[in-house]
Amino acid sequence: MTLLARLTPGARAALLVIAVGALCMALDRSANWLPGWPDALTLPMTQWVGDGLEWVFDLIRPGVRLISALLEYPMAGVNWLLTETPWPLVLGATVALAWYAGGLSMAALASVGLGFVLISGYWVEGMNTLALVFVSVPLALILGLLIGIWSNESPRARPWIEATLDLMQTVPTFAYLTPLLLLFGFGPVVGLIASAIYAAPPMARNTALGLQRVEAEVKEAGIMAGATRAQQLIQVEIPAASTQIMIGVNQALMAALSMVIIAAVIGGFDDIGWEVLLTMRQANFGQSLLAGLVIVVFAIIIDRISARMATSGQRFDLRISWIILGVSVVAAIAAWALLPPPGDFALLAPTVEAVDSGLSQFTRGAGATLDSIKNNAMFYGLLPLRIGLDSAVLPFTWGFSWTPGMSWIYYGVAGLIGLGVALTGRITLGASLVILAGVFETGISELPWPVVFVGVGALAWVSGGWKLTRLVVILLLFIAIAGLWERALLSLYLCGAAVLICAVVGGLLGLLSAVSATAWAVIRPVCDMLQTIPLFVFLIPVLMFFQIGEFSALLAIIAYAIVPMIRYTRHGLVTTPAELLEAATSSGATKWQTMKEVRAPYAAPTILLGLNQTILYAFAMLVIAALIGTTGLGQSIYIALGSANVGLGIVAGAAMAILALIADRIVQGFAEERRRALGL
Known part of the structure; x- marks a missing residue:
């Protein structure tokens, strides 16, 4: 053999x-068709x-x-019904439904939530x-x-x-x-x-x-x-x-x-x-945050009531719901002439002004620190990942220039480390370290297209065999032939950076949640809230502190995409069969050894599914992040929307879907392989 x-x-x-x-490195100087798709x-x-x-x-x-004309009638009718119905009646009907679905706690949630919408001054916009x-x-x-x-x-x-x-x-x-x-x-x-x-x-x-x-x-x-x-x-x-x-x-x-x-x-x-x-x-972040909170309130109320009705067969006393509704009808009729328009309830205007004032003071005082965080992340992390060390290392940022000699030394050290790891029997890990070093030196957006085709195709072959490899290569070929190769690599770079951070931070938080019930009691409501918030709202806090740019987009993507990684990691680790844990304990394994040798391998398929969901979430948020200054396919889709360029919108959207689909199939393939290895 x-x-x-x-x-x-x-x-x-x-x-x-x-x-x-x-x-490709050897041919770089003589083959001008290698850096980008011809x-x-x-x-x-x-x-x-x-x-x-x-x-x-x-x-x-x-x-x-x-x-379209026919649909305007029911839409106008529902809109008129919600905006013209006195607010006590809308609030009472919602609270009555919430009581029937979830009892006192759900009714309190609905009343407080809609009360907040009312005093925000956004009642009419919310009803629309x-x-x-x-x-x-x-x-x-x-x-x-x-x-x-x-x-x-x-x-x-x-x-x-x-x-x-x-x-x-x-x-x-x-x-x-x-x-x-x-x-x-x-x-x-x-x-x-x-x-x-x-x-x-x-x-x-x-x-x-x-x-x-x-x-x-x-x-x-x-x-x-x-x-x-x-x-x-x-x-x-x-x-x-x-x-x-x-x-x-x-x-x-x-x-x-x-x-x-x-x-x-x-x-x-x-x-x-x-x-x-x-x-x-308009950079009116106090008002933007208030409007965003109204969206969050609607999302939480709709999610909690519908989820309770979907997953729980318990229903509460319908008579109390009728009483709540009746009281709201009486209140609406009795105070019909006295009720001011809902928009006049803007009681939070002073709070909004205070938030804007406080934010202005904070950014003036901490502006240098915030800029330092953003610039350091860009210069020493994102930029090298995007265009490579050979282009990102400059006297302005790093204090010196990257030279070809440094590239040879860099690759030599990476090769020696990879060889040392390979000699221990972990050849795949050693070779992978060399590949990652090459990606960081060259930059994702500057990778030669043959390397990307072969790299992704090889990953697909390991994950799902030749059938998946053919599919992946054909889909990548579509992106390249469509003229979207460079923009696809830019999307891949930012999404990859976000997913990497989500995998590390989310995995650690999931591990902490698995071993500590107290930590999970704190982390779980945060995850619930993040999964309820519509994508749009994630842009508001990052813009408040870091303004427009790729770093803000990265933070928004991470905030949206990290939750599946946390949840699936914890779920995989806490669902290890009791007999496996008993066998490890009886053999004298410590808690750390049990986690490393038993729980983690058994949880691997579930964790990989969490990674898969994180990737899909990241791609979904990547397009929304185009609103705050990202480049790549998301920006192309947004430009197409603004110019009504249906061809660009469809093709760029298809290219983004292809990247997500490729990642989905590859990760699912690895998860399935792990399930087979575990006999699941």
Whole structure:
């Protein structure tokens, strides 16, 4: 057996990447086509897609505009109902529903939350936002329910449906808006339709999952009773899957609220999302923070009530709900003429002014420290990762210039370290250290395209074999041929930096939460809050302290994407079977040895799934972060939205979805391999 055959797949893949990287370095001076994708191999795909979609849009626009006009009626009706109904009645109805779903604590949450919205002065804007949500959600629920039933009923169509749902959930949110803007025109209907489309996949997935999990005995009982297929589905299987379907309703509600806020970028209606965007652009951060908190309050109330109704069968005394509603009706009627407009309740205006004043004083006093944190992170971390040490090390920042001789010394030291690790038997780790050193010296955005193709393809081969490798290479080829290669690498750089930090910090916090109940009691509510906040709101605090730039975008991405890493790491570590822990204890293992040798290996598949979710969250936030000055595909999508360039919006959105899909498939492959190794 040859030496190569004795190497593990990971070692062979890593050595291949090193060989290709060394060849590219040797050819660097003579081959000017290596640093970036050759222009000669680029196709005007953006133009083709734009022209093709414009042709299609011209054909269907009259029918679509008719649908848009029809949708304006229910939207206007719900909007009128919410804005014109006296606020005590809206508040009372919400509190009554909250009591029925969750009792006193839930009712208190709803009353305090809506009370905050009232005194914020954003009651009307909040009702406008809820009107869009309440009209879009039924559309999403009907569409998702039908798709989920279709997936359950047609095994042949199921793979295609699941692939389409994967694509819909990985396509950036902004990419939905560009074609819809051209189809439906300017106005709130675009937000409504985008919200319904974006919220349908969670409903479809949970419907299909719930129907697939209905026990065979339940299905057989329906058949034995002589039910037709339609009767069995409607009267037996859907009720049996109701818990999972209600989880889909909860997720659809949250997705719709998030998308409505994002749709405010195109303007056209006076809602909370537009208020956040407008005040952020004006650097009025106190007001922006207040509007953002209103969004958070709505998200928390909707999430808690719908989640409780989805996961708990307990319901509280309906008579008290009727009493609460009755009291609110009496209060509304009695004080009808005395009630001032809701917008006049802006009792927090002095607080907003105090926040702005305090923030101004803080930034003046700590401005040098904040700038130092941002600049150090950029000069000594992000910039080398982006353009490499050979370009980032300058006298202005580092105090000296990077020379070719330093590159040789750097690679020599990295090679010796890698060789030393490899001689201990960990060849894959040693080779990987050399690859990482090369990436940091060259920079992700400056990597030769053959290295990226071979590197990602090799990783896919180790994860999922040749089938996944072919898929990954074809998808990367699409990005390159479309002329988006450089922008894709910029997106990969910022997303990679955020995911790396999330993996380290989130993993450590998950470990701490697993070993300390006190730590988890503190960390859990923070995670709950971060998962409830719509993406838009994450931009506000980072802008308040660090202004526009890549560092602010990085912090926003980390804040949004770190939660899955914490939750999955903890869950994996605390769910180790008791018999494995008893065996480790009986063999005399210490707590640290048990964690390292038993818990961590068993939790590896779950932790990898957490990493997978973190990557998808990071890509989702990366597009929103384009609002505060990032480069790459997210910026292209945002520019396409502003210029109504449907071709660029669709192709750049597809490229972003491809990067997320590649990462998803590779990480899932490694997780599946670990599950097989553990016999799960």
